[in-house]
Amino acid sequence: MSGTVLVGGGSGFVGTHLTKALSSKNYGVKIVSRMPGPRNVSWHEIGARGLPENTVAVVNLAGKCGLLSACKPYFISLYLGQNVMDFKRRWTAGFKQNVFSSRINTTASLAKAINNSLKKPKVYISMSGVGAYKPDPEAEYTECSNIRQFDFFSKLVIEWEKAAALDSAAKNQCRVVAIRSGVVLGRDGGMIKQLYLPFILGLGGPVGNGAQFMPWIHIADLVDLIIFCIENNQVEGVLNGVAPQVCSNKQFSNAFAKTLNRPAFIPVPSFVFNLLLGAERAKMITEGQKVIPQRTQELGFKFRFPTVQSACENIVKGA
Numbered sequence: 001m002s003g004t005v006l007v008g009g010g011s012g013f014v015g016t017h018l019t020k021a022l023s024s025k026n027y028g029v030k031i032v033s034r035m036p037g038p039r040n041v042s043w044h045e046i047g048a049r050g051l052p053e054n055t056v057a058v059v060n061l062a063g064k065c066g067l068l069s070a071c072k073p074y075f076i077s078l079y080l081g082q083n084v085m086d087f088k089r090r091w092t093a094g095f096k097q098n099v100f101s102s103r104i105n106t107t108a109s110l111a112k113a114i115n116n117s118l119k120k121p122k123v124y125i126s127m128s129g130v131g132a133y134k135p136d137p138e139a140e141y142t143e144c145s146n147i148r149q150f151d152f153f154s155k156l157v158i159e160w161e162k163a164a165a166l167d168s169a170a171k172n173q174c175r176v177v178a179i180r181s182g183v184v185l186g187r188d189g190g191m192i193k194q195l196y197l198p199f200i201l202g203l204g205g206p207v208g209n210g211a212q213f214m215p216w217i218h219i220a221d222l223v224d225l226i227i228f229c230i231e232n233n234q235v236e237g238v239l240n241g242v243a244p245q246v247c248s249n250k251q252f253s254n255a256f257a258k259t260l261n262r263p264a265f266i267p268v269p270s271f272v273f274n275l276l277l278g279a280e281r282a283k284m285i286t287e288g289q290k291v292i293p294q295r296t297q298e299l300g301f302k303f304r305f306p307t308v309q310s311a312c313e314n315i316v317k318g319a
């Protein structure tokens with residue numbers, strides 16, 4: 001497949017890696033952004049003029065899941081766009097609405113552009129998150145698991161994915177894929193970038209007792225998965241963008257510290273996040289879900305980094 005891939009939010013951590021990989025495979029890339037640039041088109045242009053010529057795929061990363069740092073070193077966010085875990089922002093109704101609209105509106109705008117286009121792209125890939133699954137130490141979730149609204153973040157994911165729905169005419173010509181991504185691991189962005197210094201100084205450790213699950217994926221595997229969805233016509237529906245190895249927060253901390261030849265024995269108490277963020281937001285850090293990429297693997301996707309140890313070694317040592 002050749003042609004242009006339109007990437008919403010393509011200037012961030014995942015978008016930068018995706019753009020580089022697509023270019024290496026001779027795709028043209030257009031980035032939907034509020035910032036000017038040689039490859040960029042604005043959200044207003046997409047709304048007014050529609051998709052760029054010869055668009056074969058649309059990928060929306062605006063609001064993509066990942067990890068940031070605003071109160072270093074332990075600022076952790078599972079949803080970008082409007083920074084959910086900004087310690088400086090109170091968790092008010094207005095802030096929640098900004099978080100909600102920053103994801104839903106971009107996703108719906110791209111869906112509308114596809115609906116209105118005369119020549120449809122082959123696929124529309126929208127990123128959401130594992131927040132659709134309720135934290136439960138006993139439950140195991142696959143793409144076939146039923147999801148329902150149980151808090152703000154589950155509602156966000158459900159509405160996020162609904163916003164990507166196409167009309168009946170477009171659905172007959174354009175596949176829709178929703179990737180529910182876990183924490184994205186890579187040296188030049190996300191969580192690892194923020195944890196590198198405290199861990200290298202021997203100050204790293206788990207959140208709370210570290211027993212909570214931490215669904216994760218290496219940046220290279222997430223990029224590969226997006227391209228896999230673009231290039232394989234049988235792929236549509238929900239995919240869990242998480243590595244096969246189920247990992248706790250403590251297991252990740254130990255693996256990362258081991259790769260750096262450092263200890264990982266300084267935990268951050270859960271009550272710290274409850275105080276800073278409030279109980280609703282803090283649960284995104286202090287609780288987690290056991291998420292399995294069952295359908296992702298059944299469709300034939302192969303992970304380069306299936307274990308957290310192999311991912312950490314690649315990130316730290318380039319191995």
